[in-house]
Amino acid sequence: MKISNNWLKDYIKTELKSERIGEFLTDIGLEVEGIEKFESIKGSLEGVVVGKVLTCEKHPNADKLKKTTVDVGNGKVLNIVCGAPNVEEGQTVPVAVVGTKIYDKAGNFFEIKEAKIRGEVSQGMICAEDELGLSEDHGGIMVLDETKYVVGKNFSDYFELTNDEVFEIGLTPNRTDAMSHYGVARDLYAFLSTNQQKGDFEKVSSVALNNEGTHEFTLEVEDAELTPRYIGAVIENVKVAESPSWLKDRLKAIGLSPINNIVDITNYILHGFGQPLHAFDADKIADKKVKVGTVAEGTKFTTLDGVERTLNGSEIIIKDGQDNPMCIAGVFGGANSGVSSETKTIFLESAYFNPIAIRKAAKAHGLNTDASFRFERGVDPNITRTAITHAITMIQDLAEGKLLGDLLEEYPKKIEDNYVIIRFSKIEQILGTKIHREKVKEILKALEIQVLNEIQNGFEISVPAYRADVTREIDVIEEILRIYGYNKIEAPQKIAFTPVKLNAKDQDELENNWARTLQSLGFNEVMNNSLTSVKDETDAVKLLNPLSNDLAYMRKSLLEGLLQNAIYNINRKNQDIKFFEFGKIYHKKEKYEERKQLAILVSGRNVSENWLQPKSATDFYNLKAFVKVLLERLAIDYKEVALSDDRFSDALAYESEGETLVRIGKVAPQMLKDFDIDQDCFYAEIELELAQKLRFNKELKFNDIPKFNKIRRDLALLIDKNITYQELYQTAKKNKSPFIKNINLFDVYEGKNLPEGKKSYAMSFELLNEEKTLEEKEISAVMDSLIKSFQKEFNAELRS
Numbered sequence: 001m002k003i004s005n006n007w008l009k010d011y012i013k014t015e016l017k018s019e020r021i022g023e024f025l026t027d028i029g030l031e032v033e034g035i036e037k038f039e040s041i042k043g044s045l046e047g048v049v050v051g052k053v054l055t056c057e058k059h060p061n062a063d064k065l066k067k068t069t070v071d072v073g074n075g076k077v078l079n080i081v082c083g084a085p086n087v088e089e090g091q092t093v094p095v096a097v098v099g100t101k102i103y104d105k106a107g108n109f110f111e112i113k114e115a116k117i118r119g120e121v122s123q124g125m126i127c128a129e130d131e132l133g134l135s136e137d138h139g140g141i142m143v144l145d146e147t148k149y150v151v152g153k154n155f156s157d158y159f160e161l162t163n164d165e166v167f168e169i170g171l172t173p174n175r176t177d178a179m180s181h182y183g184v185a186r187d188l189y190a191f192l193s194t195n196q197q198k199g200d201f202e203k204v205s206s207v208a209l210n211n212e213g214t215h216e217f218t219l220e221v222e223d224a225e226l227t228p229r230y231i232g233a234v235i236e237n238v239k240v241a242e243s244p245s246w247l248k249d250r251l252k253a254i255g256l257s258p259i260n261n262i263v264d265i266t267n268y269i270l271h272g273f274g275q276p277l278h279a280f281d282a283d284k285i286a287d288k289k290v291k292v293g294t295v296a297e298g299t300k301f302t303t304l305d306g307v308e309r310t311l312n313g314s315e316i317i318i319k320d321g322q323d324n325p326m327c328i329a330g331v332f333g334g335a336n337s338g339v340s341s342e343t344k345t346i347f348l349e350s351a352y353f354n355p356i357a358i359r360k361a362a363k364a365h366g367l368n369t370d371a372s373f374r375f376e377r378g379v380d381p382n383i384t385r386t387a388i389t390h391a392i393t394m395i396q397d398l399a400e401g402k403l404l405g406d407l408l409e410e411y412p413k414k415i416e417d418n419y420v421i422i423r424f425s426k427i428e429q430i431l432g433t434k435i436h437r438e439k440v441k442e443i444l445k446a447l448e449i450q451v452l453n454e455i456q457n458g459f460e461i462s463v464p465a466y467r468a469d470v471t472r473e474i475d476v477i478e479e480i481l482r483i484y485g486y487n488k489i490e491a492p493q494k495i496a497f498t499p500v501k502l503n504a505k506d507q508d509e510l511e512n513n514w515a516r517t518l519q520s521l522g523f524n525e526v527m528n529n530s531l532t533s534v535k536d537e538t539d540a541v542k543l544l545n546p547l548s549n550d551l552a553y554m555r556k557s558l559l560e561g562l563l564q565n566a567i568y569n570i571n572r573k574n575q576d577i578k579f580f581e582f583g584k585i586y587h588k589k590e591k592y593e594e595r596k597q598l599a600i601l602v603s604g605r606n607v608s609e610n611w612l613q614p615k616s617a618t619d620f621y622n623l624k625a626f627v628k629v630l631l632e633r634l635a636i637d638y639k640e641v642a643l644s645d646d647r648f649s650d651a652l653a654y655e656s657e658g659e660t661l662v663r664i665g666k667v668a669p670q671m672l673k674d675f676d677i678d679q680d681c682f683y684a685e686i687e688l689e690l691a692q693k694l695r696f697n698k699e700l701k702f703n704d705i706p707k708f709n710k711i712r713r714d715l716a717l718l719i720d721k722n723i724t725y726q727e728l729y730q731t732a733k734k735n736k737s738p739f740i741k742n743i744n745l746f747d748v749y750e751g752k753n754l755p756e757g758k759k760s761y762a763m764s765f766e767l768l769n770e771e772k773t774l775e776e777k778e779i780s781a782v783m784d785s786l787i788k789s790f791q792k793e794f795n796a797e798l799r800s
Contacts, residue, residue, distance in 0.1 A: 001168075001169045001171045001179065002166050002167070002168060002169075002253070002255055003166065003167040003169055003181055003184050003254070004038070004164050004165075004166055004181065004250060004253040004254055005018050005021070005164055005165040005167065006162070006164045006165075006250075006253070007181045007250055007253070007254075007272070008021075008184060008185055008188075010185075010202075010272075011181060011182050011185035011186070011201065011202055012185040012188055012192075012199050012200065012201050012202070013199065013200040014188075014197075014198060014199040016197070016199075018035055018165040018167070019035065021167070021188065022035055022167055024188060024191055024192070024197075025167065025169065025188060027191070027482075027485060027486065027487065028187055028188070028190075028191045028482045028483060029172070029175070029482045030169050030171065030175070030178055030184060030187060031169065031170045032167050032168065032169055032170075033168045033169070033170045034167075034168045035165055035166065035168070036165070036166045036168065037163070037164070037165055037166075038162070038164040038166050038249075038253040039161070039162070039164075040161055040163075040249045040252070041132065041133045041134065041159070041161055042103035042107060042109075042133050043100075043102070043109065043133070044156060044161050044163060045154070045155050045156035045159065045161070046101075046156065047096055047097055047099055047100030047101070047112070048094050048095065048096050048097075048100060048127065048132065048154070048155040048156065049072050049073065049094075049095055049152060049153065049154055049155055050072075050092060050093075050094065050095070050144065050149045050152065050153050050154075050155055051070040051071060051072040051073075051078070051092070051093055051094070051126070051151060051152075052070065052071045052090070052091070052092050052093070052146075052151045053068050053069075053087065053088065053089055053090060053091045053126075054068075054069045054070065054071055054077065054089070055068060055069045055089055056068045056087055056088055056089040059081060059117075059118060059120060060119075060120070061118040061120070062117075062118045064083055065081055065082070065083050065117065065118065066081070066082050066083070066084075066087055067079070067081055067120055068080050068081075068082055068087060068089075068126070070093070070124070070126065071151055071152075072095055072097065072124075072151070072152060073151050073152015073153070074152055078095070078097070078123040078124050079120070079122065079123050080095070080122050080123060080124050080125065081117040081118070081120050081121075081122040082125075082126045082141065084126065084128065084140045084141040085140055086139075086140035086141060086143070087126060087140070087141055091143050091144075092143070092144040092145070092146040092149050092151065093126045093127075093141055093142060093143060093144060094126070094127045094132065094142050094155045095124050095125070095126055095127070096124055096125045096127055097123075097124045098112055098113060098114050098123060098124060099111065099112065100112045100124075100125075102125070102127075102131055102132075103133060112124060112125055126141045127141060127142060128140060128141050128142060129142055160246070162245075162246070162249040162253070164249075164253045166253055166254065169184070173377060174469040175469065176274070176374060176377035176378050176379060176466075176469070177274075177380070177466050177467055177468075177469075179274050179373070179374055179377075180271060180272060180273050180274030180275075181271060181272050182204060182272060182273050182274065183274050183466075185201060186201065186448070189201035189446070190447050191446075191483055193446050194439075194442050194446050194483055194484070195485065204273065204383075204386055204390070205386055206385050206386045206389045207389045207390060207393055208389075209389055209392055209393070209403055209407075210396070210403065211403040211404065211405055211406065212402050212403065212404065213402075213404050213405065214404060214405040215234040215288075215404040215405045216288045217232070217234050217282070217285070217288045217347065217408065218288070218289045218290070219232055219289075219290050219291075219408040219409075219410060220289065220290070220291045220292070220293075221291075221292045221293070221410040222291065222292060222293030222294070223293060223294070224410070224412050224413065225354060226292075226293075226294075226316050226353065226354045226357050227292045227316060227329070227352075227353055227354070227410070228352050228353075228354070228381065228413065228415055229351060229381055229384050229409075229410070229411040229415070230292055230349070230350075230351040230352075230411075231349070231350045231351065231384055231385055231388050231407055231408065231409045231411075232290055232347055232348065232349055232407065232408040232409075233347070233348045233388060233392055233407050233408070234282060234345065234346075234347055234348075234403070234404045234405065234408075235345065235346050235348060235392065235395055235396075235401040235402065235404065236282075236344065236345040236401065236402050236404055237344065237345075237400060237402045238262065238343065238344060238345065238346055238395060238399045238400065238401040239261075239399050239401075240260050240261065240262055240339060240340070240341050240342075240399065241260065241261055241399070242258075242260065243260065243261045243264040243265075244261075244398065247261075247264055247265075247268060247398070248264070250268060251264060251267055251268065251271075254271060256271075260339070260341070261398045261399045262279050262339045262343070262346060262395065262399060263279070263339060265391055265394045265395055265398065265399075266278065266279055266391065268394070269387050269390060269391045269394075270370060270371070270374075271370075272390075273383055273386065273387045273390070274374060274380065274383070275374075275379055275380070275383050275384060275386075275388075276330065276370065276371035277348060277349060277350050277387065277391055278318075278327060278333060278348075278371075279338075279339050279346045279347070279348050279349070280318075280326060280327070280333075280337050280338070280339070280346060280347040280348075281337055281338065281339055281340065281343045281346065281347075282345040282346055282347040283344065283345055284320075284326075284336065285320045285321070285326070285337070285347060286321045286324060287321025287322060288321065289320060289321030290318065290319075290320070290321075290347060290349075290408075291318075291319040291320070291323065292316065292317075292318055292319075292329065292410075293316070293317065293319065294313060294316065294317055295311055295313065295315075295317050295319065295323065295325055296311075296313060297311065297312055297313030298310060298311070298313075299311045299313075299325065301317075301325045301328070302334065302335045302336065303328065303332045303334060303335060303367075304332060304333045304334065304335055304338055305332075305335075306335060309328075309365055311325070311328075314357070314360060314364075315329070315331075315357070315360075315361040315364070316329035316330065316353055316354070316357050316361065317329060318349070328361055328365070328367075329351070329353055329358070329361075330351070330353040330358040330361070330371055330372055330375035330376075331358060331361050331365070331367050331369060331371065331372045331375075332365075332367050332372075346395075346401070348388060348391060348392065348395070350384045350387050350388035350391070351384065352379060352381040352384055352415070353375050355376050355377060355378045355468075356376075358372055358375040358376040359372075359376035359545075360545060362376060363545035363546065363547070366548075366549070377468065378468030379466070380464075380465065381415040381465050381466075382415075382464075382465060382466065383466070385407075385409075388407070415465050417450075417462040417463055417464055417465050418462070418463040418465070418467070418470065418471050419452075419460070419461075419462060419463075420460075420462075420463055420470075420471070420472065420473055420475075420476055421455070421458060421459070421460055421461075421473065422440075422458045422461060422473050422476050422477065423457045423458040423473070424440070424457055425457055425458075426458075426473060426474075426477065427440065427477050430477050430481075431477070431481060432489065433489055433490070435480070435484060439484070440459075440480060441459070443479075443480050443483045443484060444459070444461060444476075444480070446483065447467075447483065448464050449461050449462065449463050449464065449467075449470075449476070449479070450462040450464075461476065463476065467479075507688065507689075507692045510633075510691065510692055510695065511582055511598070511688065513633060514598060514630050514633070515580070515582070517629060517630060517633070518580050518600070518626070518630075521578070521626060521629070522578050523578040523579065523580050523600070524578060524579055524580075525579075525580055525581065525582075526561075526562065526565050526579050526580070526581050527581065528558070528561030528564070528565070528581060528583065529551070529555075529561070530554055530555055530583065530584065530586075531543070531546070531547075531551040531554065531555070532550070532551065532553055532554075532555045532560065532561070533549060533550045533551070533552060533553060534553045534556060539556065539587045539588055539589055540553045540554070540556055540587075540588065541554040541586045541587065541588045541592065554585075555585055555586065556585055556586065556587060557647070558581055558583050558585060558597055558599035558685060559599065559601075559667070559683055560675075561581065561583075562579050562581060562599055562601040562683070563601070563667070563672075563675045563677065563681065564675065565577075565579055565601075566579070566601060566603055566675070566677060566681060567675050567676055567677050570603075570677065570679070575603070575605075575679065576603075576604035576608060577601060577602060577603040577604050577681070578601075578602055579600070579601045579602075580598060580599065580600045580601075581599045582596065582597075582598055582688070583596070583597065583599065584596050584597075585597060595688075596689060597685045597686060597687060597688055598630075598685065598686040598688055599683070599684070599685045599686075600623065600626060600627070600684045600685075600686075601681060601682070601683050602622060602623050602682050603618065603677075603679055603680060603681040604617070604618060604679060605617060605618060606618040606619075606622050617680070618682065619682065620650065620665075620666055620682055622682070623664060623682040623683075623684055624664055624684075626684075627654075627662055627664060627684050630686065631654070631661075631662070634691060634694060634695050636656055636694045636695070637656065638654045638655060638656040638661060638662075639654070639655055639656075639730060640653070640654055640726040640730075641653050641654075641655055643663055643664075643665065645663065645665060646668065647665065647667065647668055647671060647683070648665025648666055648667060648668055648683070649665070649666050649667070649668045649669060650665060650666045651663065651665030651666070652664055652665070656690075656694055657694065659687075659690055661686065661687055661690055661691060661694070662684060662685070662686050662687075663684065663685050664682075664684040665682070665683060665684075666680065666681075666682055666683075667681040667682065667683050706768060706770050707770075708768065708769065708770065708771075708772065708774075709768075709773075710741065710742075710766045710767065710768045711766070711767045711768070711774055712764055712765070712766050712767075713764070713765050713767065713779065713783055714746075714762060714763065714764050714765075715762070715763050715765070715783070715786065715787065715790075715798065716747075716760055716761070716762045716798065716799040717760065717761050717762075717790055717794075717796045717797070717798065717799070718754065718755075718759075718760055718796065718797040718798070718799050719758065719759060719760075719761060719790075719794050719795075719796045719797075720757060720758060720759075720794070720795070721750070721757055721758065721759050723794050725745050725748075725761060727793075727794070728745075728761060728763065728790065728794070729743055729745075731789050731790065731793050731794075732763075732765070732786060732789070734789075735782070735785055735786060735789065736785075737767075737781075737782045739767045739768060739769055739774065739778070739782055740765060740766075740767060740782065741766045741767065741768045742764075742765070742766040743763065743764075743765055743766075744763065744764045744765075744766075745761060745762070745763055746762055746763070746764055747760075747761075747762035748760070748761055748762075749762070760799055765782075765783070765786070767779060767782060
């Protein structure tokens with residue numbers, strides 16, 4: 001949200017510089033992300049003076065150029081080469097002298113320098129209107145009225161230039177009270193008045209109106225729950241025209257494009273007071289009756305953007321006397337009832353609509369307007385009349401409008417302020433410090449929160465209705481704290497806590513354990529949004545009212561989010577990726593499914609570049625090793641099986657007790673292409689709930705360090721190429737010997753010296769008897785048993 005400093009000063013008078021104001025706004029929760037300068041004319045015409053063309057003759061070396069001499073005052077005459085077809089001797093013209101910066105539409109500039117143009121010296125530039133940012137006209141240089149413009153005078157002296165500083169505020173969605181210049185000023189004053197800073201705040205109120213004659217319009221609100229308050233005014237004889245410069249500059253400063261005086265006034269009130277208004281062409285309202293209600297489901301309605309929309313029957317609709325829709329209330333106006341250059345009479349609307357109904361309508365039609373953004377969060381119901389009276393006064397002044405009769409208003413039940421009890425003991429508990437009750441009362445008063453009654457341990461208070469987000473005691477305490485000052489709360493020197501022993505069967509303990517393990521292996525944890533877009537809607541869970549099309553579905557996999565993280569880092573020259581994420585995925589099959597997974601993504605180098613280690617790209621087996629480190633902590637048995645998954649080009653799965661526990665694979669090239677990733681990525685996902693269920697449930701036991709040494713024996717096996725190491729490993733694990741402690745593959749050979757269709761696996765086996773030294777005959781018995789198993793299962797042969 002953009003806030004103009006000049007506009008802000010309409011409501012609060014302070015001598016503070018903009019940088020200081022920005023600091024204070026940030027301190028009270030209105031975080032200022034930046035301060036930009038705004039100039040109604042870029043460069044403010046600095047360096048441009050009024051000059052008089054003394055001589056004008058054809059350039060000796062160019063047919064389309066002219067050589068002039070120009071008097072710029074104080075006896076100074078400049079030689080200027082000009083290409084404009086309309087330059088003539090005796091003209092009064094604007095001249096950009098050497099050093100002047102000339103800006104284009106994009107804000108880029110070039111500096112006027114003394115130069116030679118086709119051999120002739122040029123010491124400035126005679127300017128056209130578009131070159132100075134005064135209009136789009138480039139038909140030739142500006143020719144000024146010599147009776148009004150004095151040679152040598154600064155050209156800027158003849159214009160009311162606006163120079164402003166604009167705050168970019170990162171406003172949180174709950175702070176609808178601060179979605180206006182008046183709201184920001186009110187919040188700033190609360191801080192200044194309670195922190196020994198000078199500032200005078202001008203509270204706005206309704207203004208007296210001058211009305212003439214009567215009108216025949218009537219108003220009907222069909223449902224007071226959907227529209228608790230509605231005010232309308234009929235204004236005739238309006239002249240729709242261009243707004244004055246000051247109004248256009250106010251809107252331009254905050255990024256809005258001026259349209260005409262009526263629309264600009266409604267935008268001015270919206271961003272000034274936070275109250276959206278809407279103007280209808282009154283002559284297009286059938287039967288001179290405005291009805292506020294709903295229409296039948298399926299009704300077609302064309303909005304201002306020219307799109308025909310099908311209404312669902314739940315939207316609040318502004319209708320005419322024949323039930324023709326004119327506007328989706330609080331969201332978007334209609335194409336056939338808006339103000340145009342032909343409009344002579346307007347019906348001006350100011351209302352308070354049900355926030356939930358507005359949000360549903362905006363989301364249902366994919367619309368997000370300045371009005372809906374405020375209405376769906378809850379505007380101030382008590383500023384409705386104030387806003388429309390100020391708007392009417394402006395229309396009378398700027399569009400020569402005449403207010404007819406009294407305002408039409410429906411407000412059957414006043415929206416009450418919120419009643420809350422706050423306790424000093426609770427304030428002290430939350431803040432960790434004591435604030436004197438008089439200081440609390442001062443802050444509440446500055447926030448326009450009324451103290452109804454003083455009780456033994458606190459106050460009974462009334463929170464104004466415009467603070468729709470302050471409904472509980474804790475909300476009020478937060479308000480007190482942000483005005484009192486977060487920086488005044490000292491951090492304790494000591495933090496006392498009671499350590500809690502985690503249950504080994506607790507899933508949080510497992511997740512923390514795995515997270516620490518991965519961090520120790522060089523991984524970084526990421527957290528991605530559960531909302532996303534999907535290409536394949538099969539089994540996808542779609543939101544009923546998504547914030548946008550990009551956030552319309554619950555994610556079906558954690559892979560896409562990790563790939564987005566990867567390309568973000570790769571584009572910033574961080575190409576060695578080690579990421580993990582704990583998160584939930586969602587599917588809709590026979591019923592809704594929700595599962596929590598641990599996802600791991602690796603890419604780039606396995607070891608950071610250094611002089612000692614050779615460059616080595618991470619691969620499938622590196623990821624597989626990381627996964628095995630995690631699974632070792634479960635103390636479970638699992639087997640490796642083939643996996644077919646469109647996300648992977650090569651993949652496998654680990655199964656335990658008939659269920660898939662882990663999926664590991666190399667990400668498919670097409671998926672990498674979709675994310676513009678041009679390096680291999682490897683991905684694994686572990687089902688957390690299943691892992692928790694399978695965890696070793698025996699009590700933790702400690703064993704003595706063995707007193708005897710392990711014995712290693714190696715086997716080189718000649719086997720068929722289609723046999724995997726996993727198969728050999730599982731066969732060895734089934735061996736009944738208690739002495740086999742570790743099995744490892746340390747070499748694979750597929751050279752020319754082997755028979756066709758064969759390969760060689762070199763495996764090592766570590767043997768240990770924890771009670772005595774193994775004898776050779778015991779070692780031989782184990783190895784003979786392994787060899788027989790390999791021969792029987794795989795027709796393996798020993799290589800010497």
